[in-house]
Amino acid sequence: MAHDPDCIFCKIIDGDIPSFKVFEDEKTLTFMDISPVNPGHVLVIPKYHAPDLMQIPTDWLMATVATAQTVAQAVDKALKPDGINILQSNGPAAGQSVFHLHVHIIPRTAGDKLAFDWGIAPGDMDAIGAVAERIRASVV
Numbered sequence: 001m002a003h004d005p006d007c008i009f010c011k012i013i014d015g016d017i018p019s020f021k022v023f024e025d026e027k028t029l030t031f032m033d034i035s036p037v038n039p040g041h042v043l044v045i046p047k048y049h050a051p052d053l054m055q056i057p058t059d060w061l062m063a064t065v066a067t068a069q070t071v072a073q074a075v076d077k078a079l080k081p082d083g084i085n086i087l088q089s090n091g092p093a094a095g096q097s098v099f100h101l102h103v104h105i106i107p108r109t110a111g112d113k114l115a116f117d118w119g120i121a122p123g124d125m126d127a128i129g130a131v132a133e134r135i136r137a138s139v140v
């Protein structure tokens, strides 16, 4: 399984740095974004180090997309947002800052006027942990 010891998301997979996990299966891991753009912002990653969509083997991408659907369903059930954005960035010019493929799941509220300004301010860890528990309990 491809792995990069210097990659922050590989370290999360290994448990070497902490995360608020909400779902895990053989090929994927889902955890809370540490700087949420809205409450309930989660990241789905493959347990395979590939920098972006172009470089990941298709079976790992398919597993990641399937988990994104499972977790989006959980977010929908747990938080009842007005909408959900699924976002995935490739390359610095596209706003990618962590070079281990990941899919953002972002709950939306009607009229929230969200502008995507990634990773500027760390979130409130108690609030992130509490919403993680709600989503975790809604995974089917």
Ligand code: AMP
Pocket: 008, 019, 032, 033, 034, 035, 036, 043, 088, 089, 095, 096, 097, 098, 099, 118, 119
């Ligand atoms: P991107 O800009 O698409 O590469 O997104 C990277 C995301 O990873 C940003 O939204 C960051 O807030 C998030 N992030 C970076 N480090 C961590 C971490 N240790 N735990 C959780 N999320 C992280």
Ligand code: ZN
Pocket: 003, 004, 007, 008, 009, 010, 011, 048, 049, 050, 099, 100
């Ligand atoms: Zn990695």
